[in-house]
């Protein structure tokens with residue numbers, strides 16, 4: 001009988017095929033006394049060595065197929081093979097208790113996994129999956145059974161598993177595995193991230209019922225919606241086959257736009273850029289035809305570690321991004337810590353309103369050493385590409401002037417040290433505080449560009465915390481108050497001959513894009529996966545026509561009316 005499950009749509013697409021249930025053999029070894037514990041320890045060491053060789057091979061294969069950053073996970077696995085808390089502890093158990101290697105490994109790794117899984121820290125919990133993966137590999141080698149069964153799948157199927165380990169995902173054959181469904185997992189789990197880079201449809205967290213899907217059962221996975229249909233009817237098969245064909249066709253059509261400029265139907269050119277948070281995101285930037293990077297959120301460089309990144313470490317990251325972008329514009333935003341983003345290793349005074357507190361550039365100006373280090377790293381990297389430095393959360397002109405003063409001072413110091421800095425660096429600000437939007441005409445004289453941060457601009461305009469679900473109905477990008485502020489900013493920049501972009505979520509919103517085009521926005525920066533649909537939309541729009549609608553739109557009284565108007569017009573344009 002047909003059954004439906006719902007999970008998290010972790011990587012988009014639709015797949016229809018027979019299920020392949022990947023039951024990692026649940027093996028619980030019994031404790032056995034060994035006659036020669038020393039020899040048993042040697043057997044264990046040999047298995048560890050074989051695991052190391054296997055992992056080296058998988059790492060190289062992943063580097064070739066998915067890039068060096070995706071292969072890093074196997075570096076972590078290789079390090080685990082040298083971890084005394086795991087490996088030496090197993091050897092000690094074997095020797096002290098004179099037990100078999102399988103039992104000792106199961107005991108030690110099981111304890112390790114239990115401790116990590118109960119931690120109140122996502123990274124450490126993910127580490128438990130790595131230990132399970134590595135221990136499973138050694139266990140298979142000890143037992144002489146294949147741990148790599150997944151690479152042997154050659155018939156088209158949808159893989160179903162409790163969870164997929166990174167090595168599972170790296171070894172699967174994308175010609176045969178059309179998608180996968182897991183019982184557990186989140187959008188940010190390793191398997192989800194790998195699925196997106198392989199462009200393989202994936203639904204994660206589908207629940208216990210997924211574990212009961214038997215190999216050979218027909219299933220439909222709609223990873224656009226997050227639905228799994230087990231044993232579908234003929235009618236459902238037909239419906240989803242048609243949906244899949246439409247989706248695949250659209251994807252193929254969109255790919256044709258990959259290297260094309262973004263030009264409206266009446267010949268107006270704009271730039272579509274990507275938002276990134278790390279070097280790993282570059283792969284998506286290229287895969288989706290971004291014309292530049294409109295926002296590099298550097299705070300993630302600071303957040304994913306236990307101490308401040310040094311000038312040299314930051315320089316290497318910025319240089320790498322600029323070089324890889326090969327002369328295309330790269331807007332790097334200085335540290336935006338505070339609000340919801342914390343640094344565990346930097347204790348800041350508790351605030352009752354962190355979003356209205358010592359955040360972003362305010363914090364940087366109060367901790368100048370921290371700020372100067374980042375500015376130096378940016379200035380040094382500037383010779384490697386087209387760098388644009390952007391200050392977040394500017395509310396008043398004096399903050400901008402102070403930030404620019406520090407930048408100038410660091411530039412002079414570098415010149416004295418004989419370190420070259422590009423003469424073409426642009427300096428701009430985010431417009432995400434209503435005060436800055438209202439005074440954009442004054443600020444425009446002192447910058448090279450603006451980028452409108454609508455995520456914050458909307459929260460501050462509506463006085464609605466962006467993290468609070470109870471007031472999320474006030475996130476209204478097309479509300480007249482928000483649109484009027486945006487128009488003020490765009491016009492202020494245009495009057496001064498400065499370029500203006502947008503890097504908040506609104507820039508990729510298909511209802512907002514026509515309005516922003518009509519208002520004269522130059523650059524739209526969004527998550528990479530939104531770029532091709534946005535390009536396709538802009539190609540169909542007449543900029544002149546949308547310029548003509550702006551007055552009427554701004555006199556409408558609600559977000560809903562404005563959205564309705566845009567949707568109707570778009571439908572007209574596309575039909």
Ligand SMILES: C=C(OP(=O)(O)O)C(=O)O
Pocket residue numbers: 295297336432452453454455456457503504505
């Ligand atoms: C892009 C923005 O910055 P963040 O989301 O990082 O605050 C914004 O506020 O719109």
Ligand SMILES: [Mg+2]
Pocket residue numbers: 392432453455456
């Ligand atoms: Mg912001």
